[in-house]
Amino acid sequence: DVVLDLRGIEKTYNKGTPGAVSVLSGVDLRVKAGEVVAMVAPSGAGKSTLLHIAGLLDTADAGQVLLSGREMVGLGDAGRTTARRREVGFVYQFHHLLPEFTAAENIVLPQLANAVPRAAAEARAAELLASVGLTERAGHRPSQLSGGEQQRVAFCRALANEPALLLADEPTGNLDPATSDTVFGALMALVRDTGLSALIATHNMDLAARMDRVVRLDAGRIVQER
Ligand code: ADP
Ligand code: ADP
Numbered sequence: 001d002v003v004l005d006l007r008g009i010e011k012t013y014n015k016g017t018p019g020a021v022s023v024l025s026g027v028d029l030r031v032k033a034g035e036v037v038a039m040v041a042p043s044g045a046g047k048s049t050l051l052h053i054a055g056l057l058d059t060a061d062a063g064q065v066l067l068s069g070r071e072m073v074g075l076g077d078a079g080r081t082t083a084r085r086r087e088v089g090f091v092y093q094f095h096h097l098l099p100e101f102t103a104a105e106n107i108v109l110p111q112l113a114n115a116v117p118r119a120a121a122e123a124r125a126a127e128l129l130a131s132v133g134l135t136e137r138a139g140h141r142p143s144q145l146s147g148g149e150q151q152r153v154a155f156c157r158a159l160a161n162e163p164a165l166l167l168a169d170e171p172t173g174n175l176d177p178a179t180s181d182t183v184f185g186a187l188m189a190l191v192r193d194t195g196l197s198a199l200i201a202t203h204n205m206d207l208a209a210r211m212d213r214v215v216r217l218d219a220g221r222i223v224q225e226r
Contacts, residue, residue: 001032001068001069002031002032002033002066002069003033003067003164003165003197004030004034004054004065004165004197005030005032005065005066005067005069005144006027006028006029006030006053006064006065006066007028007063007064007066008026008028008062008063008064009024009025009026009027009050009060009062009063009064010024010025010061010062010063011024011053011060020057020172021065021161023046024220025219025220026063026221027050027063027220027222028221029050029215029222031197031198032197033164033195033197034195034197035212036197036198036200036211036212037190037198037199037200037212037213037215038181038201038202038207038208038211038213038214038215039199039200039201039202039214039215039216040203040205040214040215040217040225041201041217041218043109043132043203045217046198046220047169047217048169048181051073051090051167051168051199051201054060054088054165054199055084055088055165056072056080056088057084059073060073065172066224067083067088067164067165067209068087068164078217085110085113085114085161086114086163087165088165088166088167089157089160089161089163089165089166089167089196090158090166090167090168090169091151091155091166091168091171091187092154092168092170092171093171093173093174094174095142095151095153095154096154096155097142097149097153098142099142102138102140102141103134103139103140103141103142103145103149103153103156104122104126104130106142106157107121107124107125107128107129107153107156107157107187108121108122108125108154108160110161111124111161113151114161116151116161124160125128125156128156128160128190129156131156131190131193132152132156132189132190133152133153134149134153134156134202137153141217146179147174148175148179151155151171151175152186152187155171155190156190159190159196162194163196164196165196165198166191166198166200167198167199168199168200169201170202171183171187171200172202172204172207173202173203177207179181180207181207184207184210188210198211200207213226214226
C-alpha cells in the first residue's frame with residue numbers, strides 16, 4: 001500500500017514574471033504504509049514547498065498527489081481541507097501550540113474540529129501524552145514546558161486525529177543536540193507504535209540514518225540516497 005504518491009510534481013513561484021523561481025521540476029516520491037522516509041536537502045532546496053504540496057496546504061503547477069490511493073489534485077478547497085484533516089499530521093520546527101490552552105487541550109481541540117466527542121478526545125489526548133512520558137505535564141501551558149516537552153506535545157497533536165501520514169519539517173531543528181536525540185526517539189516510537197507513514201525533512205544525518213530510507217531533494221528532483 002502506498003500512502004503518499006507524488007508524480008511529476010512541478011512548482012515555480014512567481015510564474016510568468018521576471019522573478020520566477022523554479023523550485024520543483026518533476027518530483028516523483030512514494031511513501032509506503034508504515035515507512036519512515038528522511039528527506040535531506042540544503043536550505044532553500046524546496047523541502048517546505050514539497051511538504052506543503054504533499055499535505056495539501058499548497059498546490060503544484062503540474063503533477064499528481066495521491067493520498068491513500070486517492071487523487072487530490074482535482075479536489076476543491078473544501079475537499080482538500082477535509083482530506084488534509086483526515087489524512088495528514090504536520091510537525092514544524094516550531095511547535096505552534098496555542099499558548100492560552102494546556103498541553104492536553106492542544107491535543108483535544110483538533111479532534112473536536114473533526115467531530116470527535118469530547119470524552120473520547122480527552123482519553124486520546126491522555127493516552128498520547130502518556131506515550132511520550134508527559135502525563136504529569138497535561139495541565140501545563142506551553143510556556144510552562146521545556147522546548148523538548150513542547151515539541152513532544154506538538155507530535156501528539158499531529159497524531160490526534162489518527163492521520164495516515166505524518167509530514168515533518170525539521171521537527172527537532174530548534175533543540176540542542178542531546179534534547180533533539182531524545183525527542184526524535186519519542187517521535188519515532190510514536191510513529192512505530194501507530195504504524196504511521198512519515199516523510200521527515202532534516203539536516204541531521206544521524207537522525208536520517210535512523211529512518212527506513214533516505215532521499216535527497218536535489219535540483220528540483222528526488223534522488224534515492226539509501
Ligand atoms: P526549504 O524548505 O528547502 O528551505 P522552500 O520550499 O522554503 O525551501 O523554498 C524553496 C525556494 O522557493 C527558495 O528559493 C525560496 O526563496 C522560494 N520560495 C518559497 N516560498 C516562496 C513564495 N511564497 N514566493 C516566492 N518564492 C518562494
Ligand atoms: P518554516 O517552514 O519557515 O519554519 P513554520 O514552521 O513557522 O515555517 O510553519 C509555518 C507554515 O505553516 C507556513 O509556511 C504555512 O504555509 C503553514 N500552514 C498554513 N496553514 C496551515 C495549517 N492550517 N496547518 C498547518 N500549517 C499551516
